[in-house]
Amino acid sequence: MSPNKKELQIAALQNGTVIDHIPSEQLFKVVSLLDIEKLKTPITIGYNLDSKKMGSKGILKIAGKFFEQDEINRISLIAPAVKLNIIRDYEVVEKKLLQLPDELTSIVKCNNPKCITNNEPMKTHFQVIDKKNVTLKCQYCELKIKKEDIVLL
């Protein structure tokens, strides 16, 4: 492709949400965390697209869906640099960045087999005690979990 001949890699969206700059290797995890396979509206999934910044990226264009902040924060753990564009009538009306929330509910599994959360039908709760290095602390058994040891539910 010549540099002055620009071409959209996937089609534009009328109303909905575009989630851009998803690391390719996390794309399908993002799809599953956001429960996208349960939506009935048209969805375009771009995978292994060229990206100047990232080399290879994924993109999701979801028609007719606007996420709540706590819904999209679910993916901040695996794709923190993602950008969300809210589209209304083909225009970007809002850009959202993800933020790791102070607390994570029902997203992460506790790694302690003796933790009450692994033995009772209940939600997990973690406090994010270090946002920079991503360290979590179980609200129940008080186990601290480092980024590389995080297991999603």
Added chain:
Amino acid sequence: MKKGSFVSVADLSKEDIIRLMKKTESFETNPNQKLLEGKVCATLFFEPSTRTRLSFETAINRLGGRVIGFSDASTTSSSKGETLKDTIKMVSNYADLIIMRHHLEGAARYASEITDIPIINAGDGANQHPSQTMLDLYSIYKTQGKLENLTITMVGDLKYGRTVHSLLVGMSHFQPQFKFIAPEELKLPDIYKQFLEENKIPFQEYTEFSEDVINQSDVLYMTRVQRERFTDLIEYEKVKNVYILKNCMLNNSRDNLRILHPLPRVNEIAYDVDDNPKAYYFEQAKNGVFARQAIISDVLGII
């Protein structure tokens, strides 16, 4: 501290600890105070612990309250598969307060979220045993006349010993200095060292249990080195007799030094230490009743 429950030492502020110390002191002076007249306290011991249960039940009786409960979960519905939630909900209908011990970590926190009556954690697996910490803190406060600026030496199993970890957190408000003496396999975990560094609390680590370190200490906190903690039994055989306190090691120790031990002891304190006035572990256990009276009256908002 979250109002109404007593779950973890980490929830306690400096003011909470000082208030509980003063209350404990008042119960030591006057143990029989009928503050729980007409109240029913449940002691739910999903995991047996005779010592802790008797201490709590003595505290309730001295306060004039009544006790219901069980000392072994095998006689209850939880052995039929009832969830903790259902047991707590059911008992909440009967009692004004629940004191619980459970083998799962975080059980007391969860219980405190599903009921409106106060929960006191009497031990949740390897996680927390905060009433033990209060009696340890009170023993230090009473024997040293203060909690501030003390040098505390901890000996033995610093890796798995939850009383050690909770005492670190409880003392962290009072500018302590720590010395840790443990075999390589049972050293203090990194997360606690990080905690001390973040709170700018100085500490030194040793593998040798020497008189030199004892002589620099105000409090000597002994713990049991358990055989089952070792992956390498040759290593256990090497260290099992190294961390034993003998009376002759105390000859040049400070006058104010006191020896604490959460009990039960096996062989880590030689019996000749028992007659030394610096041995405090039996009085320490007695302080447990007063400390628990203070905790119970505190969570119920009485006095």
